[in-house]
Amino acid sequence: MVQGFSKEPGTHGPLTEIPAEGQRKITRWAAAIALGGFLFGFDTGVVSGALLYIKQDFDLNSFEQGSVVSVLLIGAVIGATSAGRLSDGLGRRKALGLIGVVFIIGTAIASTANGYPVLMVGRIVLGLAVGAASATVPVYLSEISPTKIRGRLLTLNQLMITLGILIAYLVNLAFSSSEMWRAMFAVGAVPAALMVAAALWFLPESPQWLIAHGQAERARKGIAAVSDEATADALVARAQHRIAEEREQQKRNAESSGRTARRLLTPDLRPALVVGLTLAAVQQFGGINTIIYYAPTIIQQTGLNASNSIFYSVFIGLINLVMTLVAIRLVDRAGRRVMVLVSLALMAVSIFMLGLAFVVGMNSVLTLLFMVIYIAAYAGGLGPVFWTLLGEIFPPSVRAEGSSVATAVNWISNFVVSLAFLPVASALGQGETFWIFAAICVAAFFFVGRYLPETKGRDPEQIEAALNARFGRDQGPPDTPAKAATHRKGRS
Secondary structure, three states, X not given: OOOOOOOOOXXXXXXXXXXXXXXXXXXXXXXXXXXXHHXXXXXXXXXXXXXXXXXXXXXXXXXXXXXXXXXXXXXXXXXXXXXXXXXXXXXXXXXXXXXXXXXXXXXXXXXXXXXXXXXXXHHHHHHHHHHHHHHHHHHXXXXXXXXXXXXXXXXXXXHHHHHHHHHHHHHHHHHXXXXXXXXXXXXXXXXXXXXXXXXXXXXXOOHHHHHHOOOHHHHHHXXXXXXXXXXXXXXXXXXXXXXXXXXXXXXXXXXXXXXXXXXXXXXXXXXXXXXXXXXXXXXXXXXXXXXXXXXXXXXXXXXXXXXXXXXXXXXXXXXXXXXXXXXXHHHOOOOHHHHHHHHHHHHHHHXXXXXXXXXXXXXXXXXXXXXXXXXXHXXXXXXXXXXXXXXXXXXXXXXXXXXXXHHHHHHHHHHHHHHHHHHHHHHHOHHHHHXXXXXXXXXXXXXXXXXXXXXXXXXXXXXXXXHHHHOOOOOOOOOOHHHHHHHHHHHO
């Protein structure tokens, strides 16, 4: 359950493997935690279909339609930037439960709104919960995950996001004939209530958080429940040693800078921050949420009516889910870096072709095909792997803070893209706008190739050293797990 189960000798082990029953228990906990990801996906996806009917009921102009979509992202930025302090103060479990309560409140406001202003308030409250969940869930998952299945469990967050989007599309389809957009929103209260119940009665607290807050014995008992006493003792001792070192480093940083908030800007952590923030921005500026949020609107522009547009958008949600399942199976085998590179390359080609489809006037079938290929490329790589990397590239002492900042950048980028998409598409043309996204994907491909190391199977110290090496600050182990192990042995 503590980040960094290892088979390495010396200070990092030896530690026994988690038995099958323990892994199953951890996986069940991870699924409950990832309900936050499900609600993230549901509340960002459900508006795509609901908007077709809200604009009629409230007589919304194009700016107001865009603001109903994008205002959630303002709340998400606030929620994401606050999540690190919230989860560090309350604990991961209580923070997740509180986020579930905020989801319920936001859903109630949005589904009973009597006009545009109240609907905007509901969407902002939902955004607070979405942003907080997007920053908290990867940290929580990372801290209960053994290294062997860490990638799989961290990608579970993206799986639940895509499942939430698909369910949102299906809910939209179910209520499209009756045009009951309020019911579309209201369905989100069910998973939110389940998340609150899980936090109250099912989930354990993160052992990493417990140890950091002087509750080592409680953490030891929790780890022993899924492994054995020897493993629990070794992991707690290792975590206590690492936390003590990190606190000493934080103290030195605070004394030198005068502000602990600047920890992420220290030279050793700067590479992780640059990679995290860049990938957070690229995930949105690559164009994904113009498809997720506006899929029915985009498809409608090919000549289909509202109901048929919602129906065809379900295929986008379905391929999003299927390819995320594929990514989960590959992430601990193929590795994070290669999956991101392949994903960006395919995204660049497919969204360029989508732009071409609009420029030359291809039919709706080809347009939908290019959209599906693009979604498949994103969901099979950059989409889920970004959240895996977010739980890995920052050292444990700043993981919540780093995840919070990167997630905030992700939501700010999301807001900018979703608000600007329709006006830019009107000014330049929809096809030409998609070509801008293609160019960003190409630039991101070269950035990842240069600066992102492989994180699969590495502990936090190895990942930090590999990042520094790629940024020309080779002060730690070399950029391969095997060489890193050799380097450690040579120093001991």
